[in-house]
Amino acid sequence: xxxxLPSGLTGRITLILTLGLFSAQAIALWLFLxxxxxxxxxxxxxxxxxxxxxxxxxxxxxxPPEQSKLLQALNSPYLQVSSLEAPPPSPKREAWHAExxxxxxxxxxxxxxxxPVQVQVLDRRSASPLSTESLxxxxxxxxxxxxxxxxxxxxxxGRWLVFVAxxxxxxxxxxxxxxxxxxxxxxAIWLIALWAARRVTRPIIxxxxxxxQFGRNINASPLPETGSRELRQSIQAFNRMQDRLxxxxxxxxxxxxxxxxxxxxxxxxxKLRAEFIQDGEQADKAIAxxxxxxxxxxxxxxxxREESTTECCIKVDLAELLQSLxxxxxxxxxxxxxxxxxxLTYVGQPTALHRAFMNLIHNAATYxxxxxxxLRSNKETVEVTISDRGPGIPPELREQVxxxxxxxxxxxxxxxxxxxxGLTVAQTAIQRHGGEITLNERSEGGLRVExxxxxxxxxxxxxxxx
Numbered sequence: 161x162x163x164x165l166p167s168g169l170t171g172r173i174t175l176i177l178t179l180g181l182f183s184a185q186a187i188a189l190w191l192f193l194x195x196x197x198x199x200x201x202x203x204x205x206x207x208x209x210x211x212x213x214x215x216x217x218x219x220x221x222x223x224p225p226e227q228s229k230l231l232q233a234l235n236s237p238y239l240q241v242s243s244l245e246a247p248p249p250s251p252k253r254e255a256w257h258a259e260x261x262x263x264x265x266x267x268x269x270x271x272x273x274x275x276p277v278q279v280q281v282l283d284r285r286s287a288s289p290l291s292t293e294s295l296x297x298x299x300x301x302x303x304x305x306x307x308x309x310x311x312x313x314x315x316x317x318g319r320w321l322v323f324v325a326x327x328x329x330x331x332x333x334x335x336x337x338x339x340x341x342x343x344x345x346x347x348a349i350w351l352i353a354l355w356a357a358r359r360v361t362r363p364i365i366x367x368x369x370x371x372x373q374f375g376r377n378i379n380a381s382p383l384p385e386t387g388s389r390e391l392r393q394s395i396q397a398f399n400r401m402q403d404r405l406x407x408x409x410x411x412x413x414x415x416x417x418x419x420x421x422x423x424x425x426x427x428x429x430x431k432l433r434a435e436f437i438q439d440g441e442q443a444d445k446a447i448a449x450x451x452x453x454x455x456x457x458x459x460x461x462x463x464x465r466e467e468s469t470t471e472c473c474i475k476v477d478l479a480e481l482l483q484s485l486x487x488x489x490x491x492x493x494x495x496x497x498x499x500x501x502x503x504l505t506y507v508g509q510p511t512a513l514h515r516a517f518m519n520l521i522h523n524a525a526t527y528x529x530x531x532x533x534x535l536r537s538n539k540e541t542v543e544v545t546i547s548d549r550g551p552g553i554p555p556e557l558r559e560q561v562x563x564x565x566x567x568x569x570x571x572x573x574x575x576x577x578x579x580x581x582g583l584t585v586a587q588t589a590i591q592r593h594g595g596e597i598t599l600n601e602r603s604e605g606g607l608r609v610e611x612x613x614x615x616x617x618x619x620x621x622x623x624x625x626x
Contacts, residue, residue: 170354170361177353182346189342198257201281201327205265205309208239208325212311213272215241215323220316240324247278247312247320255281255307261327265311273313280310281327363387367395374402420461427454459581471509478542479504481514482533485521494525500535506542506613508593516589517544519582520609524548528606541595542613549606558599562587 166172215234219227227243234241255261258281265279283306307327312320363386370383382399385392431450437443479501489496506513524531528548536543553561560566564584587597595613602608 170357173357173360174353178350181349185345201261202264204327205261206268208309209265209268212323216273216313216321238325242322244320244322248310248322251280251282253283255283276314278312282308282310363391416461420457423457471511473507473509476506476508476510476513477503478506479535482517482535485518486533489521489525495530496521496525498533504535504537512589512592516586519586520546523582540615544611546609547602547606552601552607553599
């Protein structure tokens with residue numbers, strides 16, 4: 161059953177409103193039809209009772225031969241009359257509102273006839289109280305009716321006159337225009353419920369999109385405080401949390417900048433002092449260590465600044481970007497090849513994309529012997545694949561390599577392994593565009609890095625906020 165239920169909040173609210181309102185309308189229509197049918201049966205029953213009184217009064221004034229002729233003449237599709245020795249037996253099944261109709265007819269007949277009277281309201285599954293021999297063969301069957309009123313009146317001679325007539329107007333029950341109206345009303349209710357559900361859930365969808373955008377860009381614009389009171393309170397709390405986190409990141413960046421400034425001064429003094437070391441070999445090693453510390457410090461500070469700054473999204477020729485990076489690494493003596501379209505326009509942050517793909521291609525060309533870059537575009541995403549022929553990354557470490565300062569020195573670089581920020585920077589930039597990076601093992605050996613970036617339609621919220 162759960163498979164057929166809508167999974168989204170809009171669909172569920174629409175379903176609940178539609179079922180509730182449509183059920184209420186269906187019940188109201190059923191009550192209206194029931195009341196109209198019962199009322200029409202009371203009117204028909206009273207009119208039928210008046211005819212019975214008239215016929216009984218006329219039959220009391222006629223001799224028996226004339227009474228028989230009159231009974232034969234009275235039989236019609238709308239009225240069947242027969243004279244029986246005994247009243248009809250009580251039916252096994254009466255109409256579900258028979259008692260109400262019987263009470264109305266009895267209260268009308270008793271004062272007028274002043275003799276024993278029996279009233280029955282039969283449904284269509286009850287047997288007819290009259291025998292076919294007592295009826296005129298030329299008379300057609302009684303008109304279709306779900307209920308039949310039977311009035312039995314005792315004559316002066318002890319016999320019983322039994323009158324049978326339809327108890328309802330069939331067209332009232334078969335009013336197809338009412339049911340057509342119910343269907344049209346149901347469609348209208350569904351459309352109104354759908355509009356109302358979308359209006360109610362739109363702020364929630366925007367709230368979820370803002371939360372997703374905040375995960376990619378900490379400097380995203382605050383979410384407008386719209387919707388219900390509870391939702392506005394949630395948005396206010398979310399905006400306050402976003403502001404606190406933004407200030408926290410900015411404070412961390414300022415702290416790193418201050419530390420970097422102070423450390424640069426200390427490193428400069430150490431470098432000057434290292435030059436006075438008498439042992440030339442030790443002096444060179446000390447200066448190399450200081451330069452490495454300086455490079456690590458600069459890269460760490462650049463990473464912190466990149467997380468806290470926002471770059472505008474513009475149109476970027478992604479094919480040209482990848483091609484130029486491959487050419488740069490080829491000129492530097494690395495093996496880097498590009499395959500894909502000559503031009504591919506993508507809306508994104510050019511500096512962030514450049515640094516992300518530069519780090520990925522650098523890792524493949526430096527630690528994997530080659531970088532084979534492939535660019536593909538489909539209806540919804542842009543896919544960039546970077547393959548190498550290196551030792552690869554163990555499956556249990558493929559998530560951990562995106563952690564800042566985590567290095568695979570033994571498997572990727574036996575000397576230093578870099579600062580451990582290359583993949584972290586790349587993942588941050590790609591996720592900021594709403595994309596993802598996955599690492600997979602190649603069947604022929606090596607690592608395959610797959611980058612999927614959503615197209616403009618998918619990152620419209622991000623682009624708009626810049």
